[in-house]
Amino acid sequence: xxxxxxxERQKEELRQEILDAAREMFFEEGYENVSMRKLAERIEYSxxxxxxxxxxxxxxxxxxCDESFAKLALRLEKLQKRLSRDPLAFLREGxxxxxxxGLKHPHHYAVTFILAPTRGDDYQFQGSAxxxxxxxxxxxxxxxxxxxxxQTADIDATAQAIxxxxxxxTSLLITHKDFPFVPKNKLIEETIEMIVRGLQTR
Amino acid sequence: xxxxxxxERQKEELRQEILDAAREMFFEEGYENVSMRKLAERIEYSxxxxxxxxxxxxxxxxxxCDESFAKLALRLEKLQKRLSRDPLAFLREGxxxxxxxGLKHPHHYAVTFILAPTRGDDYQFQGSAxxxxxxxxxxxxxxxxxxxxxQTADIDATAQAIxxxxxxxTSLLITHKDFPFVPKNKLIEETIEMIVRGLQTR
DNA sequence: TATTATTCTTAACGCCGTTAAGTGAGAAAG
DNA sequence: CTTTCTCACTTAACGGCGTTAAGAATAATA
Numbered sequence: 001x002x003x004x005x006x007x008e009r010q011k012e013e014l015r016q017e018i019l020d021a022a023r024e025m026f027f028e029e030g031y032e033n034v035s036m037r038k039l040a041e042r043i044e045y046s047x048x049x050x051x052x053x054x055x056x057x058x059x060x061x062x063x064x065c066d067e068s069f070a071k072l073a074l075r076l077e078k079l080q081k082r083l084s085r086d087p088l089a090f091l092r093e094g095x096x097x098x099x100x101x102g103l104k105h106p107h108h109y110a111v112t113f114i115l116a117p118t119r120g121d122d123y124q125f126q127g128s129a130x131x132x133x134x135x136x137x138x139x140x141x142x143x144x145x146x147x148x149x150x151q152t153a154d155i156d157a158t159a160q161a162i163x164x165x166x167x168x169x170t171s172l173l174i175t176h177k178d179f180p181f182v183p184k185n186k187l188i189e190e191t192i193e194m195i196v197r198g199l200q201t202r
Numbered sequence: 203x204x205x206x207x208x209x210e211r212q213k214e215e216l217r218q219e220i221l222d223a224a225r226e227m228f229f230e231e232g233y234e235n236v237s238m239r240k241l242a243e244r245i246e247y248s249x250x251x252x253x254x255x256x257x258x259x260x261x262x263x264x265x266x267c268d269e270s271f272a273k274l275a276l277r278l279e280k281l282q283k284r285l286s287r288d289p290l291a292f293l294r295e296g297x298x299x300x301x302x303x304g305l306k307h308p309h310h311y312a313v314t315f316i317l318a319p320t321r322g323d324d325y326q327f328q329g330s331a332x333x334x335x336x337x338x339x340x341x342x343x344x345x346x347x348x349x350x351x352x353q354t355a356d357i358d359a360t361a362q363a364i365x366x367x368x369x370x371x372t373s374l375l376i377t378h379k380d381f382p383f384v385p386k387n388k389l390i391e392e393t394i395e396m397i398v399r400g401l402q403t404r
Numbered sequence: 405t406a407t408t409a410t411t412c413t414t415a416a417c418g419c420c421g422t423t424a425a426g427t428g429a430g431a432a433a434g
Numbered sequence: 435c436t437t438t439c440t441c442a443c444t445t446a447a448c449g450g451c452g453t454t455a456a457g458a459a460t461a462a463t464a
Contacts, residue, residue, distance in 0.1 A: 036451080157389060164367065186359050
């Protein structure tokens with residue numbers, strides 16, 4: 001009577017097939033340029049089939065975003081363990097990792113942090129893997145303050161200011177490809193150092 | 203023989219009527235939610251008529267963006283004159299003005315700095331009013347460095363890092379309306395202070 | 405073999421930006 | 435005064451989109 005099980009397995013397989021194709025296509029062409037019809041053609045099913053596995057295009061994509069951000073969260077977790085003795089280094093490395101991640105997954109980053117909210121989608125930052133990643137950074141700031149390496153009157157305000165700044169670099173580098181930027185790494189380092197120096201105890 | 207003149211005047215009037223309606227609608231509903239058809243209905247012409255005045259939707263919107271950014275540039279110019287004696291104050295006030303502008307014209311800001319480049323549009327940052335506004339900031343940084351109030355090895359890198367950071371605050375505040383931010387002004391001040399402290403000579 | 409689930413497709417709805425072709429009013433030319 | 439021409443404007447369509455209602459096909463159960 002393993003029928004049910006096999007069916008579920010097959011369903012899961014197709015679901016994965018959709019996710020895999022979508023991941024590739026979104027990565028190559030971006031959210032806006034991948035239509036449900038094109039995606040369907042790629043997996044050789046009718047467009048309607050996708051809707052048997054995902055509520056709509058947004059949900060499908062959010063799934064992929066969460067996947068990616070979970071990876072970032074994992075990376076930050078490892079960093080934290082490795083650098084738990086030196087919170088300032090953890091903060092610095094964490095910021096680098098965050099920006100790095102954005103540049104490696106530009107479409108995912110764009111949809112979660114740049115595009116998602118501007119559409120009328122029901123995407124919720126709260127509870128997302130994106131939020132989880134952010135909370136690591138807040139933790140890093142708190143640690144630095146506790147150890148007296150950074151000074152601030154308000155940990156949340158500081159953490160958010162930091163986040164805003166690195167989000168700025170990340171998103172500019174992703175979206176403004178034609179801007180005559182200083183070399184990428186220089187801009188990243190400059191920003192990180194500016195942030196750290198701006199908060200360091202004197 | 204004022205026929206030609208009258209015709210041109212009328213054409214210009216309709217062009218303005220389109221721009222006015224578009225400005226309102228884009229402001230109220232955002233770029234994606236305003237269709238050429240809706241806009242046409244508002245001005246009581248057929249959709250095709252709009253194309254007699256603007257190449258496409260993107261050009262129409264860029265027109266409006268440039269308008270707004272010209273206003274920002276003007277504001278920065280005035281600031282510069284008023285605070286030419288105190289470049290650090292000019293920088294600070296300029297940053298505030300930039301963020302302020304973004305929050306006052308969220309749709310225009312979003313399209314120029316957040317969305318435009320992610321679409322395949324032929325929008326060029328170079329030569330835009332947006333670039334003009336940015337260059338004021340670069341000037342402010344250069345001035346501060348010249349007067350020995352800020353320290354940096356590379357003015358461009360610094361100016362871009364600053365820009366990235368305030369773009370970050372601005373765009374996060376615009377797009378992530380559901381994020382439990384610290385009060386808006388607090389976040390803005392925190393970021394500006396972090397930036398300035400991070401670059402100040404010690 | 406007949407019935408029932410389940411999977412998947414066809415066809416459509418109502419949008420979208422954009423364009424080719426045509427209408428109709430008014431100016432210019434005869 | 436009539437014809438020609440110009441030019442603002444519209445109608446109708448193309449090919450796309452995300453999504454859904456209704457039905458066909460397939461495979462498991464009775």
